Amino acid sequence: MESFINEVNFFNGNDPEELVREYGTPVYIYNEDILRNRMETVSRIITKYPYTANYSVKANTNIHILKMALEEGNNCDAMSVGEIKMLEAAGFSYDRIFFVPNNVTDDELLYAIDRNIMISVDSLAQLKAVGKLNRGGKIAVRINPGVGAGHCDKVITAGKRTKFGISEEDIDEMLALANRYNLKIVGINQHIGSLFMEPEPYLAAVSNLLRIALQFEDLEFIDFGGGYGIPYHKLDGEKEFDMADLSARLEPILDEFVQAYGRTPVFKSEPGRYCVAEGSVLLGRVNSVKHNSGSKYVGTDIGMNVLVRPSMYNSWHDVEFLRDGKTLPREDMEETTVCGNICESGDLLAVNRQLPKAKRGDLACLLDTGAYGYSMSSTYNSRPRPAEVLICRDGSVKQIRRRETYEDLLQYM
Numbered sequence: 001m002e003s004f005i006n007e008v009n010f011f012n013g014n015d016p017e018e019l020v021r022e023y024g025t026p027v028y029i030y031n032e033d034i035l036r037n038r039m040e041t042v043s044r045i046i047t048k049y050p051y052t053a054n055y056s057v058k059a060n061t062n063i064h065i066l067k068m069a070l071e072e073g074n075n076c077d078a079m080s081v082g083e084i085k086m087l088e089a090a091g092f093s094y095d096r097i098f099f100v101p102n103n104v105t106d107d108e109l110l111y112a113i114d115r116n117i118m119i120s121v122d123s124l125a126q127l128k129a130v131g132k133l134n135r136g137g138k139i140a141v142r143i144n145p146g147v148g149a150g151h152c153d154k155v156i157t158a159g160k161r162t163k164f165g166i167s168e169e170d171i172d173e174m175l176a177l178a179n180r181y182n183l184k185i186v187g188i189n190q191h192i193g194s195l196f197m198e199p200e201p202y203l204a205a206v207s208n209l210l211r212i213a214l215q216f217e218d219l220e221f222i223d224f225g226g227g228y229g230i231p232y233h234k235l236d237g238e239k240e241f242d243m244a245d246l247s248a249r250l251e252p253i254l255d256e257f258v259q260a261y262g263r264t265p266v267f268k269s270e271p272g273r274y275c276v277a278e279g280s281v282l283l284g285r286v287n288s289v290k291h292n293s294g295s296k297y298v299g300t301d302i303g304m305n306v307l308v309r310p311s312m313y314n315s316w317h318d319v320e321f322l323r324d325g326k327t328l329p330r331e332d333m334e335e336t337t338v339c340g341n342i343c344e345s346g347d348l349l350a351v352n353r354q355l356p357k358a359k360r361g362d363l364a365c366l367l368d369t370g371a372y373g374y375s376m377s378s379t380y381n382s383r384p385r386p387a388e389v390l391i392c393r394d395g396s397v398k399q400i401r402r403r404e405t406y407e408d409l410l411q412y413m
């Protein structure tokens, strides 16, 4: 692919130079059409049986994006009280929120219990804590299915080496504990990890969870987790995750389970990245170009505080350069390292890439930044967080979060 932003008409008729004149750099730009399409797609992964997609809001908690998820019919999963509060503000009713926390305090559990929000516990200790706080209540448990998958060790959340979930060998103890506090286990969930492009590990984990589900008598729902990948290497021709293929291959597995279980629970999934990643690009200004010991460095104002994924996970984001609002063609390229403005050697966005020849004043455009971009940003080096801007379906432009100011940085002191 020569240029993603041109191919999908990402700016929908708007001149990116005008956008940054208005909102500054760095700036996250979102495309409403892509976001809504993705949210709609995940709401149809399972059609034969009762099903809800829980958008996993940790990927992006901008309230305007949460409202889109609500309008597209998604439920949500939350990891913290803060995320629940964002969902409340976006208009989600409590029955549409699934609280899937890890290592939380009694106060955090009580926040959900008091509002009748379904909680999933992921350790026997937390099961006991809920039992004491909500004797006789309903509860879900997060199973570690023993299979994990993901783009790097840091995002694999099942298998032998993870802090998440309750292992299969602890199920008897779990049932005894639930019994002791008269807790009714009405749901089981899992999440094997984040970003797989092939469906096999997910399907294997689904089959495995359904086998485990047969040990529970009264399940109202079974949640298979998220992790569906997106093509971060799209400029090199990487293809989309084949959701239709996943759906088709899920169906016979579910058929078999429903028959064996004798009833039909609601099935759920928890996609985060898939809903939002490709719906955003990050624009930053090239402030300097230099050569160090033969390497070319293109220095931008996109620091690791704005987008941490490359420095944290070695993640790949495709880069396009824009000059006077037009994409530089992918020809006459040279080996380039794109970096930010933070005082760390690891503040690198793209290392030793073949890229068009950028110069000072160009715009760097990082692709696929909608998931775990802004939501993982920080004010490291006392750099205010960027603005977020939405390109609406009708081509109009709306700021959906203002840029932080230096006064914001001082406000708690």
Ligand code: LLP
Pocket: 056, 058, 059, 077, 100, 155, 157, 190, 191, 193, 194, 195, 225, 226, 227, 228, 270, 271, 272, 273, 274, 309, 313, 371, 372
């Ligand atoms: N459900 C649970 C319980 C999770 O822990 C996660 C992600 C999801 C659902 C959504 O996963 P997704 O569909 O987005 O892959 N910061 C990392 C990803 C960490 C994911 C953490 N859990 C990254 O930037 O790649």
